[in-house]
Amino acid sequence: MCGVVGVAGVGDAQKEILGMLTNLEYRGYDSSGMAVLSNGRLHVVKRQGALSELKKELAKPSVPLHGSSGIGHTRWATHGAPSDINAHPHLSSDGKVAIVHNGIIENYKPIKEQLLDDGYVFQSETDSEVIANLAAKLYQECGAGSYRQVLSRLQSRLVGAYAVVIQFADAPDLIGGIRNECPLNYIQNDGQSAISSDLSSLVSYGRDVFCLKDKQCVILGNEGVEVFDESGAESEAIAITINWSVEKARKDGYDTFLQKEIHEEPAAAQAFCREIRNHRAALDAYLKQHSFTKIVVVACGSASFSAIFAEALARQFELPVDVISEVGSEMRYNPPIISSTTLVLAISQSGETADTIGAVKAAKQKGAQVVAFVNVAGSTLEFVSDLVLPLSAGPEISVPSTKTVTNMFLAVYFFLDAMRQALSGARDESWFTSAEDFRAALAEMVGREREFRSIADRISGYQSCFAIGRGVDFSIAKETALKFKETSYLHCEAMNAGEFKHGSISLIEYGMPVLCILTDQAQRKKMVSNINEVRARGAQCIVISDLQPTEIEDAEAMTVITVPAVGPVWNTILTLVVAHYISFLIGTLRGIDVDRPRNLAKSVTVE
Incomplete structure (x- = not known):
């Protein structure tokens, strides 16, 4: 969905934000924008359309934004049509707070009504603008410098799925963020801070990244990093290491990312087969520990077809376990019978697919165990799963998924083969032997x-x-x-x-x-x-x-x-x-x- 970013303590915030947004445009290209703090004022530029439209506007002599901190956004519209006015960032009506937001605020209407009664003015049709005005109101109530209080109180007031990056007009080198059910990650190195909804825009700052958990808040500034929950209590984010370089998120001479990623399918398949071998012992131990009577394979989009594949393949294998495929958006509200002997096998490229996560959480409430195949480290799906197995396809920038899809089909084949061996008591390495022949065949195919x-x-x-x-x-x-x-x-x-x-x-x-x-x-x-x-x-x-x-x-x-x-x-x-x-x-x-x-x-x- 939308891409949100922010930087503080950098030499040229406009340049840094544009670079980050370039890596994030695949998350939404209805509009884009940025806010940069300069001389105590938040300057906002935003345009409908692709990121190129924003770049054209910023290229005008009178427009460039000068400052060391700022926030940026690429939009996939949910509330309000794609337009300049509905584009992010949104400024509070007093001009003291700017925000960018990914997600949906479910209780924005009552908040907006209260803020209108209090005299706050709204310009857009979005649910996001209420965050800016609510933050401004909370800041007025809490007093100057009360950034931590504002974020924790903002976190407690909002209902929905969101990742918000926030900037205050009186804080030149400080940015904040709050997260619930949408990814938000940060890094701080050598006095420079960066925050983003996507790892691909952070890897140029370093590989040791921190991922916020649901209902966590973060403040990044000259004095370091503060992570806390909605009550204001100290908290800890999850530390991960990005295992690919920034070059992996570039076209490398191809005209499009899609063609590049199709040609990467052999290497991605090889990476999966190599990495999953390291996880085989953990999977075997997990399957030995549990006795499942049903496996529900849940996913959305292309991933859901690997679930259909798994159901058909399980029948061919004649597994003595009921294996069924489910679409995440339907399973949450019309679920199959689930019990403590049910295993949910969840599959997701990003690990942030809301429908899949919702289905998993609902199944866990009924006692199900969850195993997840995920491509992006530090994702929400990882946090709610009992065992996480990597898809290892590397960064995938093109919106249509290709190399990750191939790895998803390999993943369910590997999983069912491991299940078959666990049930029979046999163990052989033939799957891995054939995997190398598969990679070679795949390399031949992309050459045709x-x-x-x-x-x-x-x-x-x-x-x-x-x-x-x-x-x-x-x-x-x-x-x-x-x-x-x-x-x-x-x-x-x-x-x-x-x-x-x-x-x-x-x-x-x-x-x-x-x-x-x-x-x-x-x-x-x-x-x-x-x-x-x-x-x-x-x-x-x-x-x-x-x-x-x-x-x-x-x-x-x-x-x-x-x-x-x-x-x-x-x-x-x-x-x-x-x-x-x-x-x-x-x-x-x-x-x-x-x-x-x-x-x-x-x-x-x-x-």
């Missing part, structure tokens, strides 16, 4: 751009298509459909191939592209029949399979993309990169900003 481009050229002019699969392949069809929609704005509907003939096949017109995933060995013959049914109606079938064309009936009448044969399950996961690459190429052919598709943000931290 010419083949994928010819397909993208052929179907980029269509407005609608289908992706179909059976068994474990249906999860790949779901990911294919989502990537086509979000990356290329080409409407793609995922269907269980066997269900296609029960209505949706009526939409097939001559030449319509249908992407057919064909790797599930148990349903291979049935899937080929389904492909022929669609082709008979005039569809343009693009088959993604581990079979050679000579092994597929009437293959000469289709386009066949053959993935290298690594083994069952591995071959299925390999097909993901085909969907990622083709959707990326279609998006570029259509002139779309594939890194920042419209209306989307990387980390959805609100419900």
Whole structure:
């Protein structure tokens, strides 16, 4: 969602904030802005649109902001349309407080009504502006220099999910922050302080970072760091070390982050397999300690397709445990039966997905245990889980997720294989042996751009298509459909191939592209029949399979993309990169900003 940042004690606050916002733009690009404190006054510049619009405004001779402290924001709109006036930062009506905010304030209406009665003026349609005016009122009540009191009282008054960075007009080298259910991290080195909702904008200041916990407050200033809770009592943030360099968050010669991250899929997969091996003993001990009768795999977006994959794979493995997939936004309010013998397996790139976290918290209240696969260290999901396992994909900047998705599918495969061995009492290392063959096959796949481009050229002019699969392949069809929609704005509907003939096949017109995933060995013959049914109606079938064309009936009448044969399950996961690459190429052919598709943000931290 929105990106929030702040700096204090730096030489050029405008330059530092722009650098941080550049690394955060994928969290929201409806508008951006900054406030810099200079000569006792908070100067605010903000503009609707991409960060480039703000940069244009700041390039005007009369506009540059000079100061050593400031705050900044990139917005994904929730309350109020994208506009200059609704952009952040928001100033209190007396001009003494500026804030930037990520999240939603659920009780903003009664607070706003009270502040209006007290004479405070509001300019925007946002829920965020109440924070600035409430902070100004609290500061007036508490007295000059009462920054700690203001933050703790502000924390106790707000209801919702939020990360707020706050600046006071009478505090030249001080910034504050409060957090609840939205990430907020900080670092202080050599007198310089930086705070941000995302680690990618902090890594240039150092790798030893602190993550606030829910309901914590922080003040960063010349006299050091103060962390405390809403009662004002001293508290401790969580210390983490960022294990990647700032270069990892750059394009490295690629035109887009999306293409770069697709090409990083082999290295990301290798990193996951190497790192998860170090966690195998802890997972084995955990599974031995507990006896689960049900596993609920919960996630949102692309991660939810790895949950669907897990459910299908568990059936193929014939695990004597009920494994079901759930979408986080639905599970919280319409949950399956959960008990103390239920394991919730939560999967998230950011670890901040509000719907997934809400579902996990609700399940824990019913006694469930939680294991989480997370890509970002120090995330909220880590705090609420009993065992955390890393996805190890490295920073992912493009809004459409690719390398992390591949690692999510690897993660659930690894987990179910470990579960199968735990239940049988056997132990072998064959999964890790095959993992290296998988990495090599994945490296081969990302080198086949010419083949994928010819397909993208052929179907980029269509407005609608289908992706179909059976068994474990249906999860790949779901990911294919989502990537086509979000990356290329080409409407793609995922269907269980066997269900296609029960209505949706009526939409097939001559030449319509249908992407057919064909790797599930148990349903291979049935899937080929389904492909022929669609082709008979005039569809343009693009088959993604581990079979050679000579092994597929009437293959000469289709386009066949053959993935290298690594083994069952591995071959299925390999097909993901085909969907990622083709959707990326279609998006570029259509002139779309594939890194920042419209209306989307990387980390959805609100419900």
